[in-house]
Amino acid sequence: MEAATVHENIRVVSDEFAMQRRERQQRRELVAADFARLRDAGFPLTGVPVEHGGIWQSVRQSARPICEMLRVLAHGDSSVALVCAMHPVVLNFWMATAQAPPPFDKAWEEQRRSIFRRVCEGAWWGTIASGPGIGGELSKTRATARRGSSDGTYLFTGQKNFGSGSGITSYMITVAVPEGETAPDMFVLDMRETEWDGSAGVTLTAPWDGHGMAATQSHAFSFEEFPVTRMAWPGQFPRLAEAAGGLGQCCFTAVIVGVAEVALETARQQVTRRRDDLRAYERVEWARAELEGWLIQQAYEGMLRAMEAAQDTGLRCVQAKTAIAELAESVLRRICRVIGGGTFSRSSPFGYWLEDVRALGFLRPPWGLAYDRLFGA
16 A cells, blocks of 8 residues: 555544544443454554555655554544554664664564564554653663573563553563663563463553543553563664654654644534633633644644654654643643533543543653753753
8 A cells, every 4th residue: 555545544444433432432442343444444554664565664754644644543533543653653663774783684684574574464563661660761671581492582571551552462562671681672572362360471460541541451561471572683772762763752742633633623613603602711712722723733743844854853853742742731621611511521522632632741751751851952
């Protein structure tokens, strides 16, 4: 498929999801059929380079089309969109670096081919890298990986949380300190058909019960000697993260931009019907919501242009993500004030959207790390 075809397919799926909005917003779990639809639509190909049968070209060329797919998908279902965002973000570690130097070149190429083949066959990818007590800073992970019986295999032990897409994803990446080393590295977990009762080394410790992004199944797990595969170019996790060029922040932000857009569009229909009856306070709040919605669009566009120009992408993406996180919360609060107490009803979409947009500030990098980056720029 071409990227434009995938985008149009995603728009059709999102429109169908939007027609089920009330039921979807009250869900507390993911539905496999949704991801089967998105697989047929071609979205997993965002995680595969063109030369391997996908639609990925480069960070500069692919950031905008992928983000636009996610933005449109969020119009229909924000939880599904956020889980989907993890897929190209995770696979970008392999997509953005086509070659590794000797002696890792052959193993790296073999790993890339194997991963892309599995994605083309239908595998979804996600992440469960965060851990309790480290404030989102992966370099402080307490998880460990003991060497296994064959090259590249390890036995992973540790506590992990925010595993978005658990139960849907075929593979997940995580971070742990390898045996005999001091710096963490990245590992791949094969989660296909894995039981969560501890019998296979994976124990579900806390099912996701978030106020926002409620159906993302961002569960917490305990791992004990669970078999994992190490990145074939060891010790390069920080460098490869830099090569990703802020794609993660872009994809997460695109989802929240989509939520803010559909919230404003929905509210505008109600405000238009009662425009002459709005009180002075409500008029001011609505004008401010529209203004902040415009600012969100400008920050989003600036972020994508920075990606396309490959200029200061790390800083610009953190700036845009953080600004949009604050603006989106403000927009939804103002909308709720204008629409009124009915937004507390579970039949109203606005209360759900308010909690959903709050997620952006806590997505990587979370608030504290984001402002460390901004202050140090």
